[in-house]
Amino acid sequence: xxxxxxxxxxxxxxxxxxxxxxxxxxxxxxxxxxxxxxxxxxxxxxxxxxxxxxxxxxxxxxxxxxxxxxxxxxxxxxxxxxxxxxxxxxxxxxxxxxxxxxxxxxxxxxxxxxxxxxxxxxxxxxxxxxxxxxxxxxxxxxxxxxxxxxxxxxxxxxxxxxxxxxxxxxxxxxxxxxxxxxxxxxxxxxxxxxxxxxxxxxxxxxxxxxxxxxxxxxxxxxxxxxxxxxxxxxxxxxxxxxxxxxxxxxxxxxxxxxxxxxxxxxxxxxxxxxxxxxxxxxxxxxxxxxxxx
Amino acid sequence: xxxxxxxxxxxxxxxxxxxxxxxxxxxxxxxxxxxxxxxxxxxxxxxxxxxxxxxxxxxxxxxxxxxxxxxxxxxxxxxxxxxxxxxxxxxxxxxxxxxxxxxxxxxxxxxxxxxxxxxxxxxxxxxx
Numbered sequence: 001x002x003x004x005x006x007x008x009x010x011x012x013x014x015x016x017x018x019x020x021x022x023x024x025x026x027x028x029x030x031x032x033x034x035x036x037x038x039x040x041x042x043x044x045x046x047x048x049x050x051x052x053x054x055x056x057x058x059x060x061x062x063x064x065x066x067x068x069x070x071x072x073x074x075x076x077x078x079x080x081x082x083x084x085x086x087x088x089x090x091x092x093x094x095x096x097x098x099x100x101x102x103x104x105x106x107x108x109x110x111x112x113x114x115x116x117x118x119x120x121x122x123x124x125x126x127x128x129x130x131x132x133x134x135x136x137x138x139x140x141x142x143x144x145x146x147x148x149x150x151x152x153x154x155x156x157x158x159x160x161x162x163x164x165x166x167x168x169x170x171x172x173x174x175x176x177x178x179x180x181x182x183x184x185x186x187x188x189x190x191x192x193x194x195x196x197x198x199x200x201x202x203x204x205x206x207x208x209x210x211x212x213x214x215x216x217x218x219x220x221x222x223x224x225x226x227x228x229x230x231x232x233x234x235x236x237x238x239x240x241x242x243x244x245x246x247x248x249x250x251x252x253x254x255x256x257x258x259x260x261x262x263x264x265x266x267x268x269x270x271x272x273x274x275x276x277x278x279x280x281x282x283x284x285x286x287x288x289x290x291x292x293x
Numbered sequence: 294x295x296x297x298x299x300x301x302x303x304x305x306x307x308x309x310x311x312x313x314x315x316x317x318x319x320x321x322x323x324x325x326x327x328x329x330x331x332x333x334x335x336x337x338x339x340x341x342x343x344x345x346x347x348x349x350x351x352x353x354x355x356x357x358x359x360x361x362x363x364x365x366x367x368x369x370x371x372x373x374x375x376x377x378x379x380x381x382x383x384x385x386x387x388x389x390x391x392x393x394x395x396x397x398x399x400x401x402x403x404x405x406x407x408x409x410x411x412x413x414x415x416x417x418x419x420x421x
Contacts, residue, residue, distance in 0.1 A: 076384055084403075085396045088347035092383040095341060096360040105359070108352070109382050122352075130356055139349075 002240050004065040004207055009240065012233045013203035017060060020198035021049075024056045062203040066172040074117040082113030091118060093126045101127050120173065135167035144168070144179055153186045162201045184208045193221045210238050216272045219262075223279040226286075232258060235265045245269060259284075304328045308340065308365060309373035319345055323357065323376065325365045340365070343379065357383060 002009050040048065086109075094105040106118040106126050118126065128138045142148060144165065152161050162183060169176035184205045187193060196202045209215050215238060222231045239248040247268040251261055259280070266276045304327055311333050314320035321343040326336035341357040348354060362385070366372075372380070374391070381389040 079388060081393060081396050083396075085392075085399060089352050090382055091352045091354055093354075093356045095356045095358040097358075098360075107384055109384075115384050125350075126354070129354065 009207075009237065010062070010203070012237045012240075013062065013206055014060070015233050016206055016230045017200075017202040018198050018227075018230070019053060019056050019060070021052055021056060023198040024059055025052065060198075060200045062200050063166050064171045065204055065207055068174050068177055069120060069170075069172040072117050072119060072123075075114060076107060076117065077115040079113040079115070083111070086111045091122060091126060093130055095130055101131070124170065124173070133167075135164075137168065140168055140175065144175060146182070149179070149182055149186075153183075153190075156192065156195060158183050158187060158192070158195050159199050159201065162196075162199075180204065181208065188214055188217055191217050191221060193218055194225075206234065206237070210234070210241055213238075213242070213269070216270050216276065219266075219270070220272070220275055220279050223262075223276070223283050226283065228258065228262075228283075231262055235261055238265070238269070299327075299330075301327060301329050306337065306365060306368065306370040307373060308362070308370050308376050310343065310375055311336065321345065323379075325361075325370055328371075338365070355379065355383070357385070359385065 004010075089111060090109040092105075092107050092109070096104075104123075104127065106123050107115055108118050108122065109115050125138055128136055141164075143152065143161075149161070152158070162180065165176055165179045169179075187195065187205065188209060193205075196205055206218070209218060215234060219231055219234065222228075222234065235247075235251075239245075239251060242248060245268070247265045250256075250264050250268070254260075254264075256264060262276075262280065266273055266280070270276055306325055307328050308323065308325050309332075310321040311324045311326070312319055312321060313333065322339055323341040323343060324336040325338045325340055326334070330336070338361060340362050341355065343355040344353060346353070357380075374389075377386065378389045378392055380386040381392055
């Protein structure tokens with residue numbers, strides 16, 4: 001079964017993300033400087049655009065999608081006679097600079113005498129206390145609780161929320177996965193796909209939707225914006241991940257391309273057939289009128 | 294003479310706690326220093342820290358640089374008793390016998406207090 005990190009999957013997701021230079025390099029809040037103007041020839045302008053595209057590629061590198069981490073409960077020692085001596089637990093962290101954070105020893109001595117390995121939340125907190133990382137807080141902000149996510153979604157700030165989430169949590173922590181899934185669900189419900197279109201979160205969102213077979217809204221959005229290539233790559237990805245579905249078999253037999261692929265997919269797999277047929281008709285009429293005129 | 298570049302006759306390296314912090318707010322640094330130095334004076338290297346007051350999650354946070362600790366122990370440093378007890382609790386060294394003895398003594402004292410508490414109550418209730 002293809003994974004998120006396969007070359008073919010990554011290529012498809014990268015193509016669908018698109019590169020809108022005006023959105024990637026949009027003005028970020030920085031300290032105030034007067035604008036700089038440069039005088040360039042045509043060749044120099046093309047050179048500058050090429051370099052900008054390469055920098056944009058680095059900015060659009062997709063954050064990893066991992067399974068949820070399994071909780072740690074490993075007891076190293078049990079000393080029952082220590083019960084009652086202490087009132088609070090001791091958390092010991094190994095501060096050796098050269099060990100990677102995943103392999104660091106963090107143990108907890110409970111008041112009842114049990115010496116156990118620390119849970120993932122305790123580990124993250126201790127590592128942030130002793131080896132602080134920029135943009136990460138010791139106690140996760142209240143923003144990431146479910147009650148407050150609704151406010152963020154109403155303000156259309158999904159991208160900022162996801163950037164903050166990447167800075168705060170590890171990719172395999174349950175909080176990271178929960179916030180991301182909640183964001184993707186909200187975007188799917190209100191069809192706000194364009195918010196993430198030229199950002200590094202688009203690939204993750206497409207992966208989530210394709211795995212749960214909820215691609216209809218995204219397909220309609222792409223056809224409405226005349227992005228037929230993206231629609232075909234979305235359906236190719238769907239077939240790669242679900243090879244046993246009927247449209248995949250038909251596509252492989254007939255080796256269909258472009259609009260025919262979309263039509264076969266719509267007939268067999270989608271729930272909102274009517275909407276997609278309408279969108280396709282509108283697109284074809286627009287193509288016909290533009291080629292005629 | 295200069296108090297910075299001090300040479301000692303005899304004397305050895307110890308790994309002990311140096312107290313810092315403010316009034317009613319202690320904070321210990323686990324430190325490798327010469328035996329004759331002041332408790333909070335110039336040390337050779339800081340090997341960790343211990344916060345004796347529990348934090349918001351009810352934990353006493355301690356950090357230990359185990360690699361450098363092993364280096365100084367290999368160089369022949371000695372440990373102070375509280376440092377030995379802390380490392381015993383951490384699991385780096387075996388549990389200190391005084392920790393066990395202290396736990397036993399505490400239990401015995403509590404048992405004696407309980408018996409002393411119940412005996413005078415039974416006394417006044419049986420008397421009248």
